Structure formats: C-alpha cells, structure tokens
Amino acid sequence: SLVSGMLRQFLKPGIEADGKDGRSRLEITDYDVMNLQYPSDWSKVDAVIITGSLSSAYDQDPWIARLSEEIRSLREQKKRMLGICFGHQLICQALGGKVEKSKHGLQLGFRSFIASAKAQQALPWPQTMMQLRMAHGDVVTRMPTGAFNVGLSSECAVEGILLDDCILTLQGHPEFDTDDGIESLKRLQAEFGDKLGDRCE
Numbered sequence: 001s002l003v004s005g006m007l008r009q010f011l012k013p014g015i016e017a018d019g020k021d022g023r024s025r026l027e028i029t030d031y032d033v034m035n036l037q038y039p040s041d042w043s044k045v046d047a048v049i050i051t052g053s054l055s056s057a058y059d060q061d062p063w064i065a066r067l068s069e070e071i072r073s074l075r076e077q078k079k080r081m082l083g084i085c086f087g088h089q090l091i092c093q094a095l096g097g098k099v100e101k102s103k104h105g106l107q108l109g110f111r112s113f114i115a116s117a118k119a120q121q122a123l124p125w126p127q128t129m130m131q132l133r134m135a136h137g138d139v140v141t142r143m144p145t146g147a148f149n150v151g152l153s154s155e156c157a158v159e160g161i162l163l164d165d166c167i168l169t170l171q172g173h174p175e176f177d178t179d180d181g182i183e184s185l186k187r188l189q190a191e192f193g194d195k196l197g198d199r200c201e
Helices: 002-010 062-076 086-094 117-122 177-196
Strands: 047-052 080-084 100-101 107-115 129-136 140-141 160-163 165-168
Touching: 047 062, 047 086, 062 080, 062 086, 062 140, 086 100, 086 160, 086 165, 100 117, 100 129, 107 177, 117 160, 129 177
Parallel strands: 047 080, 080 165
Antiparallel strands: 100 140, 107 129, 160 165
C-alpha cells in the first residue's frame, strides 16, 4: 500500500542496517486489519505500528472494534506500539481516552507544536518547538489514564502520548517526510483544498 511504502522509505536506514554499527535490521510485515488479518503468533512480533486511515476511531465498524481489542491485549503484553494519526487516536480511545472531530476542521500541511519536557527526555527531539506534517480531521480530547502528553499546539491539545514506556503515538505523520509522503500530501491538499479548516503552516 501507499502508506506502507512511505513507512518503508522513512525506516529505510533500519531496513538496510547490516548490524555492523550496532543497529538491528528491521523486518516489516504488513497486515490488512480492515479484513481482520493479524499475526498468528504475537510473541514473534517485536513492535507494532498502527498507521493512518480514512476512517475515524469512533466509527462503529467491526474491524475497528477488533483492532481496539488487540490494542488492549498488546498493552497487557507490554508490546511496543507506535500509533500514527488514526493509530494515535485509536490507541488513545481503546485505552480509555476520547476522540472527537476537531473544531479547527481538516488539517493538511506542516504544523508546529510545543514538545513537552517528558517528550524531550524520552525522544531524540533537540528543541522545544517541533514540526510534523498533518493530515487529520479528528483529535484526541482526553488521554488514557497515566499517559504523558507529547506536545500541544493551538489546533491540537494532544499531539501524541507516551505510555507505559512502550507506547508512543503521534498525531502527525513522520512518514510524510519522504518523497512519496510529500507528493501524497500535495495531492490531498489539491483534492480537499475547499474543505480545509484552520490551515497548517
């Protein structure tokens, strides 16, 4: 898929790692969760990435309910999880948070946000003001109990969370910082330009 391709571009240094510099080589497997496709044995999976989606976390589709169950189970297993955009929202909702439509409307483009002190300690973020490319119309309005906020902006009070030392979520799309990602965002801006809310930078 396009999203999978962008992630592979973004994670290319890890995918191509040969182990000589101490980095482990990444092996990525895609699962079509919309068609209820999952690993047969989670113990063989080191980490999980839940990507963006055109769906909303609060939609009543059976595949979303199933994925929410898997998220709760993975947390109990202390499995490392990364949630991006929809993935961020669904992880938060599945673990007790709340997701709603953004009062700022559809967001497409760069957005600056203030990184929290906790995020700066835990992540390789050298500065307080960060930027990520955004493509979303929903936001997390309540975090799960025990979660730390990654950062905030005037358009989004929860730009991501850190939870249990094994869960990281981001409202923005780090994988959009690739050639394919930039082109995809341009296409989205052209297609939905008349529906944009408060504009990102």
